[in-house]
Each structure stands twice: as structure tokens, then as C-alpha cells.
Amino acid sequence: MFKNVIVKNPGNSFINGLTTSDLGKPILKKLFEQYEKYVEALKKCGVEVTQLPANEAFPDSTFVEDTAVLTSEFAIISNPGAEARNREIEDIEPAVKQFYDKIYYIKGSGKLDGGDVLQAEKKFYVGISDRTNEEGAQQFKEIVEQEGYEATIIPLKEFFHLKTGIAYVGQNRMVVAGEFIDHPAFESYEKIIIPKEDEYSANCIQVNDYVIIPAGYPATNQKLHDLGYQTIELEMSEFRKHDGGLSCLSLRF
Numbered sequence: 001m002f003k004n005v006i007v008k009n010p011g012n013s014f015i016n017g018l019t020t021s022d023l024g025k026p027i028l029k030k031l032f033e034q035y036e037k038y039v040e041a042l043k044k045c046g047v048e049v050t051q052l053p054a055n056e057a058f059p060d061s062t063f064v065e066d067t068a069v070l071t072s073e074f075a076i077i078s079n080p081g082a083e084a085r086n087r088e089i090e091d092i093e094p095a096v097k098q099f100y101d102k103i104y105y106i107k108g109s110g111k112l113d114g115g116d117v118l119q120a121e122k123k124f125y126v127g128i129s130d131r132t133n134e135e136g137a138q139q140f141k142e143i144v145e146q147e148g149y150e151a152t153i154i155p156l157k158e159f160f161h162l163k164t165g166i167a168y169v170g171q172n173r174m175v176v177a178g179e180f181i182d183h184p185a186f187e188s189y190e191k192i193i194i195p196k197e198d199e200y201s202a203n204c205i206q207v208n209d210y211v212i213i214p215a216g217y218p219a220t221n222q223k224l225h226d227l228g229y230q231t232i233e234l235e236m237s238e239f240r241k242h243d244g245g246l247s248c249l250s251l252r253f
């Protein structure tokens with residue numbers, strides 16, 4: 001069960017953030033509405049939401065997931081791989097300190113974005129991407145192994161972040177798309193396979209009794225319902241314009 005979630009409000013500078021998509025410029029009014037619904041949905045899932053103020057100096061800082069990895073026992077402050085985002089950790093660290101005594105750091109030339117880290121019970125999967133390098137992944141692996149967890153490092157072929165294409169939804173089940181559908185690292189899981197056209201919906205989040213998914217993916221919704229999950233669908237269009245998905249907007253622990 002997750003008890004807490006940390007989110008960080010998006011600011012007006014969101015429109016100046018990083019993106020690789022050609023979906024157009026985010027409309028701030030819609031973005032703020034979508035964000036408010038996101039926070040409401042988390043509250044419906046029964047978690048206490050810590051809502052940090054926006055920091056206009058860091059346009060992408062609403063994507064808090066990239067700045068830390070939080071478990072039930074310890075926290076890891078990441079070292080975000082995009083130069084423009086690296087100092088976002090300065091706002092996250094004090095918030096994390098309110099909840100954790102045991103905090104580790106990814107350091108030096110080791111880079112790691114939390115979006116490249118997937119936790120499934122006592123196992124972590126860490127993607128090597130444009131943002132997370134081998135050294136960052138190795139530092140992460142050493143930290144979690146010393147805490148009694150396992151970690152598997154996965155070089156990514158196509159996805160932006162590891163969690164762009166995969167989600168763990170409990171009960172030994174993974175929602176998988178693209179390069180992860182047949183990936184040997186996930187062989188032992190029951191898979192919910194997402195076809196190419198619905199790929200964006202692979203970035204969903206299980207929060208206690210619900211799975212939150214992006215709106216507009218009825219086939220994904222149906223698959224989850226057939227397996228007995230309750231879902232909440234949220235419009236994510238404005239975050240998607242800047243490569244953001246549901247997992248990126250919160251730290252759940």
C-alpha cells in the first residue's frame with residue numbers, strides 16, 4: 001500500500017520545457033485542469049498528497065518522478081541526466097527529508113532519471129537511456145543490493161525512459177509495450193500487452209486499489225477491467241506534448 005505521494009505543481013514556464021514530440025505547444029489552462037484532476041485521483045486512491053509549489057526556474061520540474069526513487073524503507077535522490085533538469089533535485093531533497101532518515105544519492109558522472117527505474121516488489125529494473133548512463137545505473141544497483149533488493153540493468157532501444165513502455169500493476173503482472181513485450185528480463189511476469197497504437201497507455205500507475213490510466217485507450221481499460229482492476233482515466237494531452245506520462249508526475253511511497 002502507498003501512504004504518501006509527492007507532486008510538484010507545474011508553473012507557467014512549463015511551455016519552455018524539454019520535448020521531443022511534435023504535438024504542439026501545451027495549453028496552460030488545460031494543463032492546470034489536467035493536473036488538478038491528477039491530484040484528485042491520487043486522493044481518491046487514499047494517499048496523503050504533499051503538493052510542492054511550482055518553481056518557474058525549472059520548466060520540467062512537475063515531472064518529479066525523475067528526481068528520486070522512494071521505497072518503503074529508503075530514498076535515493078537521483079542525478080537527472082538532462083543538464084536543464086539536474087538542479088530540480090534541490091527542491092525535492094528537503095521534501096524527501098521530511099519522510100526519510102535513510103537517503104542515498106546518485107553522484108558525480110553517474111546520471112539517473114527516476115523515469116528509468118521500475119520497482120516490482122523486491123526487484124528493480126533500471127533502463128540505460130539518453131538520461132541514465134551505465135555508471136548511474138551501477139551506482140543505483142549497488143545501493144539497492146546493499147538494501148536487500150535485486151536490480152537488473154536494461155539498455156533501452158527505443159523508449160525515452162524505461163517506464164515509458166512498462167508498468168508493474170501488482171500480482172506479478174506487467175503492462176508492457178514495444179521492446180519490452182518479448183524482453184527476457186520480464187519473462188516471469190504475466191503480461192498485459194499493449195499494441196503500438198496504444199503505447200502511451202503502457203505508462204499507467206497502480207495506486208492501492210486503482211490503476212490510473214490515460215483517457216482514450218478503451219482497449220487497455222478493458223484488459224485491466226477483465227483482470228479485476230478498477231481504473232481511473234485521466235486526460236493527459238498537455239503533459240504528453242512534453243513527453244510526460246502519468247508516472248512522471250508523482251513520487252509514490
Ligand code: CIR
Pocket residue numbers: 017018019060063065066082085114115116161164242243244245247248
Ligand atoms: C523531459 O524531457 O525530461 C520532460 N519533458 C519529460 C519527462 C518525463 N518523465 C518521465 O517520463 N519520467
